[in-house]
Amino acid sequence: MKTILAELLTIGDEILYGQIVDTNSQWMSVELDKVGIKVIRKTTVGDQEDEILTAFAEAENRADIILITGGLGPTSDDLTKPLLAKYFNCDLQINEEALAEVTEFFVSRGRELTEMNKRQAALPTACSKITNPIGTAPGMWFEKKGKVFMSMPGVPHEMKKMMTERVIPKLLETFKMPVIVHQLVRTVGIGESFLAEKISNWEKALPPSIKLAYLPSLGEVKLRLTAFGDDKGQLRSMIDHQVELLKPIAGEYIYGLGEEGLEISIGKLLKQKGLTLAVAESCTGGYLSHLITSVPGSSDYFLGSIIPYGYEIKMRQLGVKPEILEQNGAVSEPTIIEMANLVRAKFNTSIGVATSGIAGPGGATPDKPVGTVWIAYSDKHHTVTKKLQLSKDRMINIKLSSAAVLNLIRLNLPNS
Amino acid sequence: MKTILAELLTIGDEILYGQIVDTNSQWMSVELDKVGIKVIRKTTVGDQEDEILTAFAEAENRADIILITGGLGPTSDDLTKPLLAKYFNCDLQINEEALAEVTEFFVSRGRELTEMNKRQAALPTACSKITNPIGTAPGMWFEKKGKVFMSMPGVPHEMKKMMTERVIPKLLETFKMPVIVHQLVRTVGIGESFLAEKISNWEKALPPSIKLAYLPSLGEVKLRLTAFGDDKGQLRSMIDHQVELLKPIAGEYIYGLGEEGLEISIGKLLKQKGLTLAVAESCTGGYLSHLITSVPGSSDYFLGSIIPYGYEIKMRQLGVKPEILEQNGAVSEPTIIEMANLVRAKFNTSIGVATSGIAGPGGATPDKPVGTVWIAYSDKHHTVTKKLQLSKDRMINIKLSSAAVLNLIRLNLPNS
Numbered sequence: 001m002k003t004i005l006a007e008l009l010t011i012g013d014e015i016l017y018g019q020i021v022d023t024n025s026q027w028m029s030v031e032l033d034k035v036g037i038k039v040i041r042k043t044t045v046g047d048q049e050d051e052i053l054t055a056f057a058e059a060e061n062r063a064d065i066i067l068i069t070g071g072l073g074p075t076s077d078d079l080t081k082p083l084l085a086k087y088f089n090c091d092l093q094i095n096e097e098a099l100a101e102v103t104e105f106f107v108s109r110g111r112e113l114t115e116m117n118k119r120q121a122a123l124p125t126a127c128s129k130i131t132n133p134i135g136t137a138p139g140m141w142f143e144k145k146g147k148v149f150m151s152m153p154g155v156p157h158e159m160k161k162m163m164t165e166r167v168i169p170k171l172l173e174t175f176k177m178p179v180i181v182h183q184l185v186r187t188v189g190i191g192e193s194f195l196a197e198k199i200s201n202w203e204k205a206l207p208p209s210i211k212l213a214y215l216p217s218l219g220e221v222k223l224r225l226t227a228f229g230d231d232k233g234q235l236r237s238m239i240d241h242q243v244e245l246l247k248p249i250a251g252e253y254i255y256g257l258g259e260e261g262l263e264i265s266i267g268k269l270l271k272q273k274g275l276t277l278a279v280a281e282s283c284t285g286g287y288l289s290h291l292i293t294s295v296p297g298s299s300d301y302f303l304g305s306i307i308p309y310g311y312e313i314k315m316r317q318l319g320v321k322p323e324i325l326e327q328n329g330a331v332s333e334p335t336i337i338e339m340a341n342l343v344r345a346k347f348n349t350s351i352g353v354a355t356s357g358i359a360g361p362g363g364a365t366p367d368k369p370v371g372t373v374w375i376a377y378s379d380k381h382h383t384v385t386k387k388l389q390l391s392k393d394r395m396i397n398i399k400l401s402s403a404a405v406l407n408l409i410r411l412n413l414p415n416s
Numbered sequence: 417m418k419t420i421l422a423e424l425l426t427i428g429d430e431i432l433y434g435q436i437v438d439t440n441s442q443w444m445s446v447e448l449d450k451v452g453i454k455v456i457r458k459t460t461v462g463d464q465e466d467e468i469l470t471a472f473a474e475a476e477n478r479a480d481i482i483l484i485t486g487g488l489g490p491t492s493d494d495l496t497k498p499l500l501a502k503y504f505n506c507d508l509q510i511n512e513e514a515l516a517e518v519t520e521f522f523v524s525r526g527r528e529l530t531e532m533n534k535r536q537a538a539l540p541t542a543c544s545k546i547t548n549p550i551g552t553a554p555g556m557w558f559e560k561k562g563k564v565f566m567s568m569p570g571v572p573h574e575m576k577k578m579m580t581e582r583v584i585p586k587l588l589e590t591f592k593m594p595v596i597v598h599q600l601v602r603t604v605g606i607g608e609s610f611l612a613e614k615i616s617n618w619e620k621a622l623p624p625s626i627k628l629a630y631l632p633s634l635g636e637v638k639l640r641l642t643a644f645g646d647d648k649g650q651l652r653s654m655i656d657h658q659v660e661l662l663k664p665i666a667g668e669y670i671y672g673l674g675e676e677g678l679e680i681s682i683g684k685l686l687k688q689k690g691l692t693l694a695v696a697e698s699c700t701g702g703y704l705s706h707l708i709t710s711v712p713g714s715s716d717y718f719l720g721s722i723i724p725y726g727y728e729i730k731m732r733q734l735g736v737k738p739e740i741l742e743q744n745g746a747v748s749e750p751t752i753i754e755m756a757n758l759v760r761a762k763f764n765t766s767i768g769v770a771t772s773g774i775a776g777p778g779g780a781t782p783d784k785p786v787g788t789v790w791i792a793y794s795d796k797h798h799t800v801t802k803k804l805q806l807s808k809d810r811m812i813n814i815k816l817s818s819a820a821v822l823n824l825i826r827l828n829l830p831n832s
Contacts, residue, residue: 010458015442015458016445016455016456016457016458017445017446017449017455017629018441018444018445018446018449018455019629019631020442021439021442022442023437025434026431026434026437026438027434028434029433029434030433030434033433033434039432039433039434040432040461040462040467041432041459041460041461041462041467042426042431042432042458042460043457043458043459043460044457044458044459045456045457046456046457051456051457058474213433213435214435215435279723281702285705285706285708285709285714286697286702286703286704286705286706286707286708286709286721286723287702287706288702289701289702289705289723290701290702290703290706290814291702292701292702293701293702293703293723293725293814294701294810294811294814296776296777296778296810298701298725299725299726299779302725302726303725303728303729304722304723304724304725304726304733305702305721305722305723305725306720306721306722306723306733307695307702307705307709307720307721307722307723308720309709309714309715309718309719309720309721310715310718310719310720310763312719313719313720313763316763317720317722317762317763347726347729347732347733360712361712362712362713363715394710394712398706398709398710
């Protein structure tokens with residue numbers, strides 16, 4: 001079966017000059033990869049007629065699918081639409097269905113439809129209109145000698161919805177694609193190279209029809225297994241079988257399968273078991289609580305935090321005994337144990353966790369360099385501590401410490 | 417004077433398939449724009465010989481400067497170096513100076529130099545070596561018929577250091593460039609379109625030698641003024657004059673000039689005035705404290721926070737009176753006033769701030785839809801509150817509320 005090739009074409013001066021970051025193309029790459037379409041090039045050009053037309057022609061030579069984002073707004077410097085009309089040698093005409101949709105969009109929001117808004121309903125006659133379910137700029141689908149040009153708005157949430165609900169299904173209909181099955185295996189607490197070493201025999205023994213990708217991010221490594229073939233059910237059981245083989249090898253580093261991150265996964269566990277959580281975070285300065293509360297519905301299990309940033313505050317607000325602080329310092333095992341136990345008692349929760357460390361760049365001592373962090377977990381059964389030796393970078397230390405606490409919660413959670 | 421054109425060429429399957437986000441090219445765009453080099457295209461290709469060679473040739477046709485990142489590691493799938501040698505029709509040879517630098521890099525870290533590491537010192541004979549001050553892969557500078565090819569490592573901090581310290585200065589020497597002066601004016605509390613309207617007369621009256629760019633981000637809009645010419649001193653005073661004219665027009669929306677964000681700017685003000693700060697944050701869930709503590713040295717003025725996420729915790733840990741909560745609810749002006757005053761008293765700080773709102777997606781009531789947020793500021797002189805009506809998106813609500821509190825601090829700070 002022929003591999004279907006795609007080129008991603010982004011149009012706009014604001015991306016070329018670095019005024020905004022292009023996050024669209026990475027997201028699109030991942031989605032296309034999932035369905036087996038191979039991205040062979042990403043191109044960004046500015047709002048200039050000749051540059052855009054050249055890019056259309058070049059992309060048509062290279063790829064089967066050309067996915068275009070940007071340059072679709074109602075203002076005069078947005079060139080994508082007139083240039084697509086020119087490239088496909090047709091006129092721009094008001095599309096009645098698109099006009100009805102734009103009108104409905106404004107009317108339902110109690111806003112007036114201006115002449116400028118109406119222009120959004122003018123489309124090249126050679127294209128099929130793709131409805132924009134949450135915005136005013138419709139997508140445009142062109143076919144030419146077995147190739148597809150698809151133009152989408154650059155606004156990320158509009159593009160994503162259009163891509164997921166309309167474009168990907170239409171591409172799968174248009175091109176004969178192999179069946180693809182994916183499985184994400186999420187790990188935490190182990191670096192990419194150590195994980196690769198640990199699972200190398202398993203990886204070598206993978207059948208050739210299963211591809212493995214390592215997707216590392218701060219504190220986590222995700223493994224993506226992809227199987228290509230004809231029979232979805234068969235691929236699914238092949239992948240499930242490999243995941244079962246992997247489980248005893250990667251052991252407790254695996255925290256979940258699928259799309260849910262560690263903070264969501266822990267939230268579900270706490271909710272299931274009817275447990276509650278409180279946080280005392282010093283060096284992480286609010287980031288750990290932010291991760292936990294980034295999950296909708298976290299108020300079901302997360303009761304609150306104290307951030308005892310000042311030395312005195314650790315005693316006054318949390319109740320850490322002055323002699324413990326004086327004898328051991330704020331960044332020490334005795335202090336972190338106190339912090340986790342005290343916040344659990346104060347907030348009357350099932351679990352208390354705590355962080356204290358030298359995030360940097362200041363605050364280091366000879367025996368406590370920047371990156372030294374103590375974390376602790378406490379419930380009615382036991383208290384667990386861990387010392388981390390992280391990096392020189394303040395933000396990396398904050399993020400890695402927070403991920404390490406979430407992992408500590410996961411590994412020590414009682415049954416109720 | 418001819419405009420100097422650049423193309424950014426990124427090499428690597430991991431970017432093409434979306435396994436990592438390319439943040440390099442946005443950063444490079446901004447730096448090149450600052451010195452007046454115009455980026456006309458960004459291209460990403462995978463680790464495939466023919467694709468890379470074609471991309472070299474196409475870029476050479478379009479641009480004066482071709483900046484290449486990625487594909488420079490010691491492993492066998494990194495193709496940039498052998499393909500540059502092929503493209504420039506020369507051999508790869510061990511560069512003695514590069515070998516000394518790579519050896520020094522490993523020796524100084526007490527690590528052994530492997531054969532694979534040594535390969536990093538092999539360079540195409542046609543290039544000048546550019547030292548990598550913090551890594552092992554040297555940069556390569558090629559000149560051909562008045563055009564420059566420059567290859568850099570893809571690791572962001574290595575690329576940035578090489579670009580800032582070596583590449584940009586060398587480009588400015590090689591190409592005759594106009595003198596450029598920039599000034600960033602930072603505003604908060606006003607949207608891009610409202611700001612544009614407010615300053616439109618000033619903008620229209622700008623001399624043609626000054627360019628204005630709007631750089632919006634969540635809660636902030638930065639204005640960048642850029643002047644091109646021959647005489648640095650003269651450009652500087654032209655820009656300074658325009659900033660002085662702008663100040664009374666944009667008024668209190670301007671919070672600073674230059675590179676420092678709002679959390680840094682507020683930190684400096686607090687430190688200067690010898691003031692201290694405590695936070696009671698509910699709907700922002702730790703993000704506000706995280707912003708404040710992302711600044712190195714913030715422990716000089718930030719003493720700590722309470723995150724009273726649970727309803728009960730607002731009474732038990734913070735001391736909000738039950739009758740106030742019962743009569744008005746947690747998301748109300750009387751409650752937010754209590755929260756700001758109480759956290760200031762408990763932590764014994766000069767200033768207390770508080771947030772309480774419906775971040776969403778759950779928790780809305782008919783009169784308090786998702787996005788309703790109360791914020792408050794309290795010091796010994798007065799208490800100030802503000803009601804915000806934000807979006808449907810949880811994360812946007814968290815971030816915008818936090819930025820609004822930082823702005824409230826800025827606008828109400830006492831003199832001591």
